[in-house]
Amino acid sequence: xxxxxxxxxxxxxxAGFTEYVMYLQDRRRLxxxxxxxxxxxxxxxxxxxxxxxxxxxxxxxxxxxxNLPLIGEFFAEVVRMVQMKxx
Numbered sequence: 001x002x003x004x005x006x007x008x009x010x011x012x013x014x015a016g017f018t019e020y021v022m023y024l025q026d027r028r029r030l031x032x033x034x035x036x037x038x039x040x041x042x043x044x045x046x047x048x049x050x051x052x053x054x055x056x057x058x059x060x061x062x063x064x065x066x067n068l069p070l071i072g073e074f075f076a077e078v079v080r081m082v083q084m085k086x087x
Contacts, residue, residue, distance in 0.1 A: 023029060063071045 060071070064075060
């Protein structure tokens with residue numbers, strides 16, 4: 001039984017369980033870590049969405065330059081709808 005307890009304790013120490021429990025008990029450190037993680041996640045989302053949006057705009061511009069019938073009709077319809085809303 002003693003050997004089993006020592007083995008279990010050794011595994012906990014190897015896995016960093018005690019440090020993790022201390023981390024969870026320190027509310028200030030936990031708050032700061034999660035706050036910074038949330039900020040970085042939000043910045044990553046904004047940067048990724050900006051890059052994806054730019055790629056889509058470039059692709060649509062490239063397709064519009066080739067005067068594809070479907071794209072031209074789509075843009076004409078969008079312009080018509082915008083003009084109707086303005087007047």
